[in-house]
Amino acid sequence: MIDRSSVDADSSIGVTFTHNKFQTATMIRMAGLPAPVHVMVKSYEEARQAADRLGWPLVVKPANLDRGEGVTVAIANDEKLEFAYKRASALSKSILVEREVPGVCYRVLITNGKMLYAIKRSPRSIEGDGRHKVTELVRMATEANDNKPPWLQEKPYPLDALALESMSLAGFTTDSIPEKGEWVPLRRIESTAWGGHIEEVTELVHPENLQIAEQAATLFRLSNAGIDIISSDISRPWYENQAIINEVNYAPYFGGNDIARSAMPAYLKTLIHGDGRIPIEIVLGKDSEMSEARSRQQALLKQGVDCHLTSHSETLKPDGQPMPFPFQSLFNRTSALLMNRHVEALVLSVQTDELLHTGLPVNQVDQLIHLNDEISDWKNPDVSSEATIQKLIEQIEHYLAT
Missing domain, CATH: 3.30.1490.20 (ATP-grasp fold, A domain)
Structure with a gap:
């Protein structure tokens, strides 16, 4: 289960602690890590x-x-x-x-105890081009931003009292002409309200800084955590420049920028063991007391996997005992079994034409065993036609693993 970047492995009590900055800092300090x-x-x-x-x-x-x-x-x-x-x-x-503490905020994204990426989160800034004054740069950036579709627009570029103060502390005025690639801060810190400028620094994080980020995520029992480190230079160890762990963020915003989106495939792979699949076989046709399906279930059990067997109306556990469900449906029973983490393999006994109406509840089948052309209509006990069988075969073969 996943919601944003939170997963079911995250500790609920760890989440509770991270919502209180005082409590978070206390725990960080007790663990021997640099805290505010x-x-x-x-x-x-x-x-x-x-x-x-x-x-x-x-x-x-x-x-x-x-x-x-x-x-x-x-x-x-x-x-x-x-x-x-x-x-x-x-x-x-x-x-x-x-x-x-001197410096800026660096977000180190830890997933399953390891760094996925790190970014430098600078305050809302305007980039110089070596030709225009700050006022002109702000005007041009604002016009360009206003011309974008609403869903692509960034935060505004303010020139208010806070911006003037931030520029002044950085040695700029509204008449300054910053060099090309030079950033002029319009705020002192990056925030959701004001936005900011980010850049990837994954390769720059000093091993000592990486270690305290990993320790902090483990301390709060978080599978995914955004560890915010305030540092003047993330490539230097924390004990050399007074760096601190400013915050531990549960369910950090993930995917909101190109850097995070590029890491998404690697992140999702950490959540899946192997290829994320279980063996699934289909036995098609009338199967008296599901004898052939039971035989396939036993074969998979001998391979050391807990295989369940289900038809439209009956489901059997690995020990052969029935598993009751509140519905008569192969699609619904299969879907329910797929949500059961004890199920390590499935054999589906297809004895009705239900799947022609619902579609398959899985997107890959390892084996199709075609017994005969006798299946029942999903709604009526009448025997279906041979044409119906052929349609089912074609449908299932589309999902057979190559």
């Missing part, structure tokens, strides 16, 4: 006391929200601290005042 240094506060007065303890610059954020909601960075004085606290407290009652 922060204080939980309930008032601006407590936030001010935390600032005295931690020192500037600071980050203020809600402890229980995601996607960058209510986060303010680069807080260097009381005025900004008060603004940041009011902004965060309008969204949550659980507020963290945190010592800021």
Whole structure:
């Protein structure tokens, strides 16, 4: 079972812990991994006391929200601290005042204990071309974005107070002419609300940084996890540049960019053992007491697989005992058996023309055994015609494994 990037192997209690940034950081720290240094506060007065303890610059954020909601960075004085606290407290009652770590956010996607890919998540930025001013670049990018179909449009390119502040801290103004390929930040951090600029850094991740990302995913028992590391350079080990594990994300957004989409086939392969199939055989024609079908079931059982046998109205377990179902349907019974993880092989006894009406419940058959041309009409007990048998054979042969 899979929903977005979450699978049934993910720990529910691990998921619960990751939804609380304070609890997440506590566990990370207890495990000997680099974690944020922060204080939980309930008032601006407590936030001010935390600032005295931690020192500037600071980050203020809600402890229980995601996607960058209510986060303010680069807080260097009381005025900004008060603004940041009011902004965060309008969204949550659980507020963290945190010592800021230099660098940007790197997302390391861990699946089944191994890195699938890593990306650098830079703030919303505008790319220079060596010829135009920042104001002109923003205008051209906005026009190009507005001309795209709605489903392809990116986040806006703002030139508001936050953008001016971000540019200034990076050494730019609206009249600057950035070099070709140079990025001018319009925000201090990447977020869902503002978007950002990403680039793949899978090959740059230092082994020590990869190790702590893998440890964090294992710590929270997550099969898939987005480990966010704040670092000034992901190619350097975390202990050399004060890098931290900022967040552990359950069910990280997967497939929203070209880098992630290109990794999708490799990701799906990690969820499947072998080719993901079980042996499936079909015995076609009237089969007295399913004797031939039982024989095929026994042959598969001797190969060491738990084979189930089913017809339109009867299903037998590997020990020969009946398995009751609330329907008389070969299609529905087969579909139900395919959802049963104890079923390691199937023999289908096709004794009616039901599959001509429903189609096959599987997309590959390993063997077709044609006994005779006698099958019943799905709705009536009358014997079907030879033409019906031929249609069934042609239908099944289309799905025979080559």
